[in-house]
Amino acid sequence: MNTLKGTAKRVLPASLYTQVADAWLKLAASARFVRVLPKVDIVQLTQIAQSLNGKFERTCPICKFRGYFRAHGSPLRWDAKCPGCGSLERHRLLYLATQSEFPLKSDGRLLHFAPERAITRFVRPAVAEYLTADISGHHVDYTINIEQIDFPDSSFDSIICSHVLEHVDDRSALSEMYRVMRPKGILYLMTPVIDGWEATYEHQHARGALERELHFGQNDHLRYYGRDLRERILSAGFLLDEYTAVGEDCVTYGLWRGERIFVCRKG
Ligand SMILES: [Zn+2]
Structure with a gap:
């Protein structure tokens, strides 16, 4: 007591x-x-x-904070949010991916959809030209509907699209991102996926906000991806690599075990 x-x-x-x-x-x-x-x-x-207010000490690879991370999310995830830069597990995972196997193209032009501050912090200084976009138009360079991107073909060397795909017509969005990508370009894609599911769950009757929260975990999500997400990415024309949160990195950096960055290349 x-x-x-x-x-x-x-x-x-x-x-x-x-x-x-x-x-x-x-x-x-x-x-x-x-x-x-x-x-x-x-x-x-x-x-x-x-x-x-944190259970174990972690290290943030982005801002180098070492200490206790905060709980975050609904339901709460322990040790999720860095108090130094506000990064979540997925932001730290993307940082680690870009620092190792899948570096950012430093001389390239990058488009960041629905930009999250913790990602902007390390991406903006790492590329020659950094542009942000969102359908809302708030605090971004361009108001863009990702299903119909108002840019010519082959406009960007890289695109970051984190936790957007589950909100939109994903086939149109993937096809449009492929179109505006330059050859050899990279799309860093993140979205909630349940790898144990063969097929994506899209309940046609889940139309209201409450129903969507019940079925997909959030009131503005349209589906919950299964492992067939990969087929949708490949169908758009991309080649696919993956960077996964594994082993000791999850402990050290407070990552979500098994979370993935889908690294989609235009051949
Ligand atoms: Zn941090």
């Missing part, structure tokens, strides 16, 4: 802690409540509170 109290004091603002403590005392005064409260819940609640 002292552990729970100490943890609550550490993670809650003082005013909120006082309210929670008062409420707890009132509840604890009821012997009946104490009898029915499952002991395991107290242990789990303590573990959750302790894990919110």
Whole structure:
């Protein structure tokens, strides 16, 4: 109980802690409540509170922060967000991929869809020309619908498209990204994939926001990819390599085990 109290004091603002403590005392005064409260819940609640601000020390390869990462996401993922630069697991994985097997083309022109700040931080200084795009037009260089990209053929040496494909008509988007890519260009593609599934799950009746959240995990996702995502990438004309979060890297850098960067090349 002292552990729970100490943890609550550490993670809650003082005013909120006082309210929670008062409420707890009132509840604890009821012997009946104490009898029915499952002991395991107290242990789990303590573990959750302790894990919110990091469980193990990690290193961020992007900003070089070393220490405790924050919990992030819904449901929460422990040790997911770097407090130094705000990077998540997928941002750190892309950084590692570009620093090793799949380097950015330093003299090239790169288009970044739906740019995430943690990625912009290391990509912008690494390429000759860095352009951002989004359908919303907020804080980007170009307002672009990825299903119909308003650029001529062969306009870019690289494209980054992280967690966009599951929101759009993916066949059009892949085909358009192939079209605007220069020969030998690279598309760094990330999207949620369940490799245990043979086929992508697209429920035609999941039309409302709540239904989409139920079926696909987020209210603006249109599908959950299975391993046939690779066939969709190849059908657009790309050659495909993959960079996967494996082994000790997951421990050191706080990566999501098995997460992949799909590295799509125009031959
Ligand atoms: Zn960082």
